[in-house]
Amino acid sequence: MSSKQQRYEALVQAFHKDIYRYAYWLCHDSSISQDLVQETFLRAWKSLDSLKDVNAAKSWLITILRRENARRFERKQFDLVDMDDVPLADDTSMDAEAAMEQQLIRRQIQMLAPEYREPLLMQVIGGYSGDEIAAALGLNKNTVMTRLFRARNQLKEALENSSELRRQGNG
Amino acid sequence: MDDLEFRRRLIAEPYDNDDDVKAATQGDNKRQQFAQEMQALDDKIASALNVDVPEDLANQLLLRQRFSEHQQRSEKRKWVFAMAASVTLVVTATFALWPKPHANLADYALAHVYHEPDTMLHLDENANLQQVNAKLAGYGAHISQASGRIFYANHCDFKGKRSLHMVMEQNGQRVTVFVVPHVDSFDDTPAEFADGHYHGQFYRHGQQGVVIIGNDSEVVESTSKTLADSIEWQSI
Numbered sequence: 001m002s003s004k005q006q007r008y009e010a011l012v013q014a015f016h017k018d019i020y021r022y023a024y025w026l027c028h029d030s031s032i033s034q035d036l037v038q039e040t041f042l043r044a045w046k047s048l049d050s051l052k053d054v055n056a057a058k059s060w061l062i063t064i065l066r067r068e069n070a071r072r073f074e075r076k077q078f079d080l081v082d083m084d085d086v087p088l089a090d091d092t093s094m095d096a097e098a099a100m101e102q103q104l105i106r107r108q109i110q111m112l113a114p115e116y117r118e119p120l121l122m123q124v125i126g127g128y129s130g131d132e133i134a135a136a137l138g139l140n141k142n143t144v145m146t147r148l149f150r151a152r153n154q155l156k157e158a159l160e161n162s163s164e165l166r167r168q169g170n171g
Numbered sequence: 172m173d174d175l176e177f178r179r180r181l182i183a184e185p186y187d188n189d190d191d192v193k194a195a196t197q198g199d200n201k202r203q204q205f206a207q208e209m210q211a212l213d214d215k216i217a218s219a220l221n222v223d224v225p226e227d228l229a230n231q232l233l234l235r236q237r238f239s240e241h242q243q244r245s246e247k248r249k250w251v252f253a254m255a256a257s258v259t260l261v262v263t264a265t266f267a268l269w270p271k272p273h274a275n276l277a278d279y280a281l282a283h284v285y286h287e288p289d290t291m292l293h294l295d296e297n298a299n300l301q302q303v304n305a306k307l308a309g310y311g312a313h314i315s316q317a318s319g320r321i322f323y324a325n326h327c328d329f330k331g332k333r334s335l336h337m338v339m340e341q342n343g344q345r346v347t348v349f350v351v352p353h354v355d356s357f358d359d360t361p362a363e364f365a366d367g368h369y370h371g372q373f374y375r376h377g378q379q380g381v382v383i384i385g386n387d388s389e390v391v392e393s394t395s396k397t398l399a400d401s402i403e404w405q406s407i
Contacts, residue, residue, distance in 0.1 A: 012232045017224045024222050034225060041232045042239060105219035123184070124217050130184060149183040156182070156212055 008045050011057060016041070019061050022125050025117065026069050028110055036072065040065040062126050063136065101159065108158045116151035119144050177202060185209035276351065276360035277371055279330055280382040284347050284369065290323050290338045291345050291386075298324040306335055310350045310379055311405045318397045319343075332356070341394040346385040348394065354380035376404045 019040060023033035043064050044051075051060055094102065109117060122128040122136065130148070134141040172180075172195040180187055185206070196202045225231075284291060298321040304313055306324055319340030327336040335350040354360070360373045360380070370388040372395050374381055381398065385391040 008236060009233060012229050012236075016229050016232055020224045020228060021220055021222055025220060030225070034228065034231075037228065038232065038235055042235060045236045045239070101215065102219050105215055106222075109216070109219060120216070121220070124213070124220055145180075145183045149179050152182045152185075152209075152212070152216070155216060159212070159215075 004048055008041075008048055011044065011048075011061070012041060015058055015061055018058065018125050019065055022062055022121055023065055023069070025109065025121050025125075026065075027072075032072070036065060036068050039068045043068070059126060059128065059132065059136070062122070066136075101162075104158065104162055105155060108155050112151055112154060116147050116154070119147045120151045123148060174202075178205065181206055181209045185213040276354060276357040276380060276382060277364040277373060279357070280347075280349055280371065280373075280384055281364075281366060281369060283327070283329070283336070283349070284384050290336070291347060294338070295320075295322045296324070297322070303337065307350065309333075310335055310352055312350055312379065313403045313405070314398070315401045315403065317401070318394070330357075339394065341385070341397065342390050344385060344387060344390045346383060346390055346394045348398065349380075349382040349384075351380045351382065353378050379404065 016037065020033055020037050023036040023040075024030065027033055027036065040061060044061060051057060109120070112120070119133050119137065122133045123130075128136065130141050130144050133139075133148075134144045137144065172191060177192075177195050180192055196206055300314065300317050300321070303317070303321055303324045306326065307313060309326075317339060319342075321337065321339050322345065323336065323338035325336055326333055328334075329349065329351050332351060332353060334352065337348045337350070339346050339348055351357075354375055355378065357380075360382075362373055364371045364373070365388070369384050369386060370391045371382060371384040372391050373383075374395070381402075383391050383394050383398070385394065
């Protein structure tokens with residue numbers, strides 16, 4: 001096996017899950033996500049020689065993924081699938097309350113405006129720092145930090161409201 | 172760092188490890204608790220983002236890459252094959268169309284004799300020396316005397332060159348004599364040649380060449396001598 005092949009396989013094993021998840025939160029559709037991941041890794045294979053720094057591999061893949069996603073919108077706007085129709089994570093290990101909470105967070109993440117959601121994806125899935133997000137999105141760091149704040153704040157408030165509601169319901 | 176700034180920073184980045192955030196947290200229970208809450212929220216967000224990944228996605232990715240690699244390689248192969256074919260075509264066409272010297276005069280003369288077998292067997296036009304010399308004049312040659320009968324003397328096409336094709340009698344046998352102008356346009360021709368059936372000699376006088384072909388090498392030799400004695404050349 002060529003060393004390029006080995007590098008590629010290592011790349012797939014190490015990052016395909018995170019890249020798939022990132023794709024999923026960009027388009028909320030499993031099969032489109034799989035297509036995006038396929039295109040992303042195929043492009044990665046073709047330009048694997050340009051990846052010099054192993055530590056940059058994940059953000060390199062995310063960059064490719066985001067470009068592929070943008071191309072998808074140039075080609076055609078797919079219909080978004082409603083989250084409720086899509087089987088999500090296996091929640092069997094969670095208790096009912098935690099599962100409900102997770103479902104709520106997911107719905108809230110999906111409802112976030114894209115400009116809030118994407119910095120959050122970069123931070124949590126991609127492991128980017130604020131500066132890296134700013135560089136990737138072409139924004140200044142203050143804007144990025146504000147968006148991250150608003151994104152998380154929305155999620156936080158939604159969770160607080162729901163537990164408030166539950167308390168009231170229970171009371 | 173005031174409370175508002177502290178909260179903004181931790182909500183934006185719950186795992187912010189900057190020194191000023193650490194310093195702002197230290198010794199402040201409320202802030203520590205807030206930081207822990209935000210980190211707990213972030214863990215929930217992270218686990219919410221961890222949607223299930225199709226089980227065989229990694230395999231599909233590897234399969235797709237192998238497939239495309241294979242396709243690319245076979246396209247490359249196709250391309251190489253096309254290049255090879257086109258080079259072959261060009262080389263072949265070059266060889267076929269390149270204006271090259273005609274084949275060896277001896278081979279051509281033999282082929283000519285085989286092509287007109289009648290001339291060496293029974294064709295008899297009973298030409299006289301005068302007729303022969305009239306034709307030879309065009310090639311700057313003149314024969315003073317013939318050693319025997321002249322069965323045939325006609326212009327013929329010698330690979331695009333007008334030449335004189337004669338069949339003479341020598342020692343009672345038929346001998347073919349070609350007088351060919353501009354022999355330089357042919358490949359080098361050996362002075363003597365033979366195949367299983369015929370013997371031949373070639374000599375040249377300036378640009379003109381004489382090819383003698385007969386069944387017997389001695390007859391060819393004596394024809395050559397006779398001609399050498401009787402033929403006179405003028406420049407044309």
